[in-house]
Amino acid sequence: MKEDKKKISQEIVLGVIKTKIGKVVIISRLWPEKSIDGSVKLTYAFPGGNIDEGETPEEALVREVRCETGLKIKVLKKISERTHPQFPVKVNYYECEFVPRSIKPILDVHEVASVKWVSPSELRNYFTTDLDPEVAKFLGI
Numbered sequence: 001m002k003e004d005k006k007k008i009s010q011e012i013v014l015g016v017i018k019t020k021i022g023k024v025v026i027i028s029r030l031w032p033e034k035s036i037d038g039s040v041k042l043t044y045a046f047p048g049g050n051i052d053e054g055e056t057p058e059e060a061l062v063r064e065v066r067c068e069t070g071l072k073i074k075v076l077k078k079i080s081e082r083t084h085p086q087f088p089v090k091v092n093y094y095e096c097e098f099v100p101r102s103i104k105p106i107l108d109v110h111e112v113a114s115v116k117w118v119s120p121s122e123l124r125n126y127f128t129t130d131l132d133p134e135v136a137k138f139l140g141i
Contacts, residue, residue, distance in 0.1 A: 010089050013061040014048035015096040016135055017073060023117040024139065025098075026126055027068050030113045035086035035129070042087070044126035047071075047115075057092055065096070069115045072102035080134030093135050 017025045025047060032041040049064035051057055058075040065073050073096040081092045106112055116126075120139035123131060131141075 010050060011092070012048060012050055012089050013057045013064065013092045013094060014046040015061050015065045015073060015075070015094055016046055016079060016138065017065070017071065017096045017098055018139075019098075019117065022119060024120055024123070025069060025071070026116050026118060026123070028113045028116070028126075030111060033087065036088060037086075040086050040128050042129060044116075044128075046093070058094070061094055061096070066104070067107040068112050070104045070106045072099040072104075073097065074099060079138050080132050082132055084129070086129050091132070093132055095138065 015025075026044050027047050028044050029042070032043045034041055047065045047068040048061055049068070051060040052063075055063070061075055062073055065071055076095040076097060079093040079095050081090065083089070084091050106115070118126065120141045123139075123141070
Protein backbone atom coordinates (compact mmCIF):
# COMPACT_ATOMS: atom_id res chain seq x y z
CA MET A 1 0.00 0.00 0.00
CA LYS A 2 2.84 2.38 0.81
CA GLU A 3 4.23 1.68 -2.68
CA ASP A 4 0.99 2.94 -4.30
CA LYS A 5 1.28 6.31 -2.57
CA LYS A 6 4.62 6.95 -4.27
CA LYS A 7 3.24 6.59 -7.78
CA ILE A 8 3.72 9.71 -9.86
CA SER A 9 0.40 11.41 -10.51
CA GLN A 10 1.66 14.24 -12.73
CA GLU A 11 4.66 15.98 -14.23
CA ILE A 12 5.35 19.65 -13.60
CA VAL A 13 7.85 22.31 -14.63
CA LEU A 14 9.32 24.92 -12.27
CA GLY A 15 11.32 28.01 -13.14
CA VAL A 16 14.40 29.07 -11.21
CA ILE A 17 14.47 32.72 -12.23
CA LYS A 18 17.58 34.58 -11.12
CA THR A 19 18.31 38.30 -11.48
CA LYS A 20 21.72 39.73 -12.30
CA ILE A 21 22.12 40.61 -8.60
CA GLY A 22 21.38 37.01 -7.58
CA LYS A 23 17.80 37.16 -6.29
CA VAL A 24 15.35 34.40 -7.20
CA VAL A 25 11.58 34.59 -7.53
CA ILE A 26 9.26 32.46 -5.40
CA ILE A 27 5.51 32.45 -5.01
CA SER A 28 3.33 31.80 -2.00
CA ARG A 29 0.23 29.76 -2.62
CA LEU A 30 -3.21 30.71 -1.33
CA TRP A 31 -3.92 27.05 -0.55
CA PRO A 32 -0.92 25.08 0.75
CA GLU A 33 -0.49 21.58 -0.66
CA LYS A 34 -0.04 18.68 1.76
CA SER A 35 2.63 16.02 1.27
CA ILE A 36 1.77 12.37 0.69
CA ASP A 37 1.93 11.57 4.41
CA GLY A 38 0.39 14.91 5.44
CA SER A 39 3.46 15.96 7.43
CA VAL A 40 4.53 18.84 5.16
CA LYS A 41 2.56 21.80 3.85
CA LEU A 42 3.94 23.42 0.72
CA THR A 43 3.25 27.16 0.85
CA TYR A 44 6.21 28.68 -1.03
CA ALA A 45 7.59 27.33 -4.30
CA PHE A 46 9.31 28.27 -7.50
CA PRO A 47 6.70 29.35 -10.06
CA GLY A 48 5.49 26.82 -12.60
CA GLY A 49 2.92 24.11 -13.05
CA ASN A 50 1.40 21.46 -15.28
CA ILE A 51 2.23 20.80 -18.90
CA ASP A 52 -0.93 21.02 -21.02
CA GLU A 53 -1.55 18.63 -23.89
CA GLY A 54 0.37 19.71 -26.99
CA GLU A 55 2.80 21.95 -25.07
CA THR A 56 6.52 21.48 -24.69
CA PRO A 57 7.81 21.76 -21.12
CA GLU A 58 9.38 25.11 -22.03
CA GLU A 59 6.10 26.48 -23.44
CA ALA A 60 4.25 25.33 -20.33
CA LEU A 61 6.81 27.03 -18.11
CA VAL A 62 6.58 30.35 -19.96
CA ARG A 63 2.77 30.23 -19.69
CA GLU A 64 2.68 29.19 -16.03
CA VAL A 65 5.27 31.73 -14.88
CA ARG A 66 3.42 34.52 -16.74
CA CYS A 67 0.12 33.54 -15.10
CA GLU A 68 1.56 33.12 -11.59
CA THR A 69 3.99 36.06 -11.46
CA GLY A 70 3.15 38.41 -14.34
CA LEU A 71 6.74 37.99 -15.57
CA LYS A 72 7.71 37.17 -19.12
CA ILE A 73 10.64 34.75 -19.09
CA LYS A 74 13.10 33.10 -21.39
CA VAL A 75 13.86 29.45 -20.59
CA LEU A 76 17.62 28.89 -20.76
CA LYS A 77 18.32 25.26 -19.81
CA LYS A 78 17.16 22.35 -17.70
CA ILE A 79 18.85 22.22 -14.31
CA SER A 80 17.46 18.99 -12.93
CA GLU A 81 14.55 16.58 -12.75
CA ARG A 82 13.39 14.32 -9.96
CA THR A 83 10.47 12.51 -8.46
CA HIS A 84 9.70 14.73 -5.49
CA PRO A 85 10.39 12.88 -2.23
CA GLN A 86 7.29 14.27 -0.47
CA PHE A 87 4.77 14.74 -3.31
CA PRO A 88 3.67 12.32 -6.07
CA VAL A 89 5.03 14.43 -8.94
CA LYS A 90 7.92 14.42 -11.36
CA VAL A 91 9.48 17.90 -11.17
CA ASN A 92 11.56 19.46 -13.95
CA TYR A 93 13.59 22.51 -12.89
CA TYR A 94 14.69 25.05 -15.49
CA GLU A 95 17.04 28.01 -15.37
CA CYS A 96 15.16 31.08 -16.61
CA GLU A 97 15.73 34.78 -17.00
CA PHE A 98 13.03 37.38 -16.95
CA VAL A 99 12.53 39.84 -19.76
CA PRO A 100 12.82 43.37 -18.27
CA ARG A 101 9.92 45.79 -18.63
CA SER A 102 7.47 43.02 -19.46
CA ILE A 103 5.58 42.66 -16.16
CA LYS A 104 1.82 42.19 -16.33
CA PRO A 105 -0.78 41.58 -13.60
CA ILE A 106 -0.91 38.10 -12.08
CA LEU A 107 -3.64 36.04 -13.72
CA ASP A 108 -3.73 33.15 -11.22
CA VAL A 109 -5.10 35.26 -8.37
CA HIS A 110 -7.06 32.20 -7.22
CA GLU A 111 -3.76 30.32 -6.66
CA VAL A 112 -1.03 32.84 -5.83
CA ALA A 113 -1.00 34.99 -2.69
CA SER A 114 2.28 36.80 -3.37
CA VAL A 115 5.47 36.93 -5.40
CA LYS A 116 8.80 37.55 -3.69
CA TRP A 117 12.37 38.09 -4.83
CA VAL A 118 14.73 36.55 -2.26
CA SER A 119 18.39 35.69 -2.04
CA PRO A 120 19.10 31.96 -2.44
CA SER A 121 20.36 31.74 1.15
CA GLU A 122 16.89 32.86 2.32
CA LEU A 123 15.04 30.01 0.59
CA ARG A 124 15.30 27.81 3.68
CA ASN A 125 13.18 30.43 5.51
CA TYR A 126 10.34 29.90 3.02
CA PHE A 127 10.56 26.34 1.68
CA THR A 128 9.20 23.51 3.83
CA THR A 129 10.47 20.74 1.54
CA ASP A 130 13.92 19.61 0.53
CA LEU A 131 15.55 21.69 -2.19
CA ASP A 132 16.66 19.63 -5.15
CA PRO A 133 20.46 19.13 -4.80
CA GLU A 134 21.19 20.24 -8.37
CA VAL A 135 19.08 23.37 -7.92
CA ALA A 136 20.92 24.13 -4.66
CA LYS A 137 24.24 23.69 -6.49
CA PHE A 138 23.04 25.96 -9.33
CA LEU A 139 22.07 28.63 -6.75
CA GLY A 140 25.38 28.25 -4.88
CA ILE A 141 23.84 27.08 -1.60
